[in-house]
Amino acid sequence: MRIDIITVLPELLKSPFEASILKRAIEKGIVEVHMHNLRDYTDLSYNQIDDYQFGGGAGMVMMIEPIDKCIAALKEQRDYDEVIYMTPDGKTLNQKIANSMSLLENIIILCGHYKGVDQRVRDAYITKEISIGDYVLSGGELGAAVFCDTIIRLIPGVLNNETSALTDTFQDDLLAPPVYTRPAEYKGMKVPEILLSGNFPKIEKWREDKAYERTEKLRPDLIK
Structure with missing residues (x-):
């Protein structure tokens, strides 16, 4: 371009x-x-x-x-x-x-x-x-x-991980789900167990549900 x-x-x-x-x-x-x-x-x-x-x-x-x-x-x-x-x-x-x-x-x-x-x-x-x-x-x-x-940032080859842009907020008319990184527990605050399970189909389902919940709460106009 x-x-x-x-x-x-x-x-x-x-x-x-x-x-x-x-x-x-x-x-x-x-x-x-x-x-x-x-x-x-x-x-x-x-x-x-x-x-x-x-x-x-x-x-x-x-x-x-x-x-x-x-x-x-x-x-x-x-x-x-x-x-x-x-x-x-x-x-x-x-x-x-x-x-x-x-x-x-x-x-x-x-x-x-x-x-x-x-x-x-x-x-x-x-x-x-x-x-x-x-x-x-x-x-x-x-x-x-x-x-x-x-x-x-959407042009192929720009991002190191091209799938990252496809999961951004608004790509599917939903806000992005919550994201976490190490450590798994910090001052009593824990990462959701599902994300540590290694069960990727269930993790994806959790992310979809959370994305919808966040959108419904923060930006219901997107769902409508």
């Missing part, structure tokens, strides 16, 4: 890709992530990429021309499966979306800023709009990092 991220603040995005799973995925050559500074695509003084909105109102708006130039330059080099705009009024990211997006090969992610982008950008260039929750961030960079993490 190749991910091209269009941003006003590329420095804000670097650290998530320089550690842990995302770093290993890049080093293995499984995924490429490239940052593109939108200010490199404007001819205006002071590298201006935003302006006042027509009709008045508070907040600056990202202009269409620099975004058009950047997307056009990228599309000259390859075809893209999706051009994604990170925005609080997009479709809320969930595991099903992450699963499907992890199968793609080339993605552009546009990070919004200020009051957002000129609507003509959304109308003409964006193929999918994604939100990471019903709240507003200072820009789309943190949302883009979250989105990238959710999809990159």
